[in-house]
Amino acid sequence: MNDSNRMLARLRALVIQRGRCSALVLAAMLCGLCDVGVAQQAAPSTSSAGGSVTLFQNVRVFDGKNATLSGPSHVLVRGNKIETVSAQPLPLDRRADTRLIEGGGRTLMPGLIDAHWHAMLIRPTPAQAFGDVGYNNLQAGDEATDTLMRGFTTVRDVGGPVFGLKSAIDEGIVKGPRIYPSGAMITVTSGHGDFRQLTDLPRTIGGMLTRMEQIGGAIVADSPDEVRVRVREQLMQGASQVKLTAGGGVSSPFSPIDVTTFTVPELRAAVEAAGNWGTYVVAHAFTPDAIRGAIDAGVKCIEHGFLMDDATAQLIAEKGIWLSMQPLPEDLRLGFPVGSVQRAKADEVWPGLARSYELAKKYKIKTAWGTDVLFSRALAQQQGAILASLARWYTPAEALVMATSTNAELLTLSGKRNPYPGKLGGVEYGAGALADLLLVDGDPIADIKLIEDPARNFVVIVKDGKVFKNTL
Numbered sequence: 001m002n003d004s005n006r007m008l009a010r011l012r013a014l015v016i017q018r019g020r021c022s023a024l025v026l027a028a029m030l031c032g033l034c035d036v037g038v039a040q041q042a043a044p045s046t047s048s049a050g051g052s053v054t055l056f057q058n059v060r061v062f063d064g065k066n067a068t069l070s071g072p073s074h075v076l077v078r079g080n081k082i083e084t085v086s087a088q089p090l091p092l093d094r095r096a097d098t099r100l101i102e103g104g105g106r107t108l109m110p111g112l113i114d115a116h117w118h119a120m121l122i123r124p125t126p127a128q129a130f131g132d133v134g135y136n137n138l139q140a141g142d143e144a145t146d147t148l149m150r151g152f153t154t155v156r157d158v159g160g161p162v163f164g165l166k167s168a169i170d171e172g173i174v175k176g177p178r179i180y181p182s183g184a185m186i187t188v189t190s191g192h193g194d195f196r197q198l199t200d201l202p203r204t205i206g207g208m209l210t211r212m213e214q215i216g217g218a219i220v221a222d223s224p225d226e227v228r229v230r231v232r233e234q235l236m237q238g239a240s241q242v243k244l245t246a247g248g249g250v251s252s253p254f255s256p257i258d259v260t261t262f263t264v265p266e267l268r269a270a271v272e273a274a275g276n277w278g279t280y281v282v283a284h285a286f287t288p289d290a291i292r293g294a295i296d297a298g299v300k301c302i303e304h305g306f307l308m309d310d311a312t313a314q315l316i317a318e319k320g321i322w323l324s325m326q327p328l329p330e331d332l333r334l335g336f337p338v339g340s341v342q343r344a345k346a347d348e349v350w351p352g353l354a355r356s357y358e359l360a361k362k363y364k365i366k367t368a369w370g371t372d373v374l375f376s377r378a379l380a381q382q383q384g385a386i387l388a389s390l391a392r393w394y395t396p397a398e399a400l401v402m403a404t405s406t407n408a409e410l411l412t413l414s415g416k417r418n419p420y421p422g423k424l425g426g427v428e429y430g431a432g433a434l435a436d437l438l439l440v441d442g443d444p445i446a447d448i449k450l451i452e453d454p455a456r457n458f459v460v461i462v463k464d465g466k467v468f469k470n471t472l
């Protein structure tokens, strides 16, 4: 570290303590104290090494990996990191402003991670989603707070104009989870994510963008060159990974489930552009053809995969590809009106759900968990219950491991585009372990239904070392 860097670090620590990060860093930038690169990255981490201290006494730890709870333990959080996990009582740090939480034998576990979330598309109706950006962001901010209060301290957002919301959360303007943003879903003409009507055709290449594209919800690209432009635009805005839709989807009007949308060269262009930035492409795909094309092109994570066959599951496992699945609730299918195109497609996809989970287990595929809730606040309130519904295929411990350390491992694929460097998904220390923690009134490994009622059962919620809820 040279002198000006050291000075800058001290300045940043100071402004972060005072909670006025962006304004003072901007002032510093104008004075020539910091370069533009630093200013761009000033938002994420919100605590300094010497920040506030929280001591959990007498808790039993679910560490995100092991199927058994620890014996009575004591966990010290300093700043935004877990500093110590100890079987011995820890002394109170009299110098620091220590918050003491007497756990009373309750369970301390990592914050939950949802690997397939659309923070901007929960509260609005489909029509509103393309409407007023200010209104949608305010709604999304309120939903983000609810998300955090459900114990979800991190989400991987796989499509939607989420960059502003993420910044507002990171700057402390709004309470919400850490967001790993993809930005606009990239699709082909008529693909999943192309919400245009037939009256919008034909598109003039290079012509006016649609409303959906202008606000960054989803964007059409029909050649490798167009794909590269759109991928790079998402990366420029801070995408930690890029989302393409490689096959048909349920909710979009003109993408039959059976079709493969992008060509392999188009997908490859996306993988190369993302790879140049040290990150990866995630592809929405249901069918064996769509999945295989994506894998051929170098995609590292398949979303859904519900219509995969045995051989495709085997391929996913052999290649070490991630499969991000969602135990989609029946209510989501029933939410599509009878007789609609969407309902017919949902009826096609849902039966594959159970079989794909069986295949994922059979071939020990690296499986992530998410919800994919869209356009329903009521379903979002079931986020914990959707996780608990994994009990159809997994033990409670396996389900909780998936939603903590396994999902956290998936997030590391973002490499240097990871907006929150450090370790997520565990209760450990010594490896830059970020302090995202839940204190559960009971043992969720013995009774996973506890996570269905976070308002009652999550008595303490900590994100980035800050206590957002404490009812003790």
Ligand SMILES: [Zn+2]
Binding pocket: 116, 118, 158, 159, 372
């Ligand atoms: Zn989705």
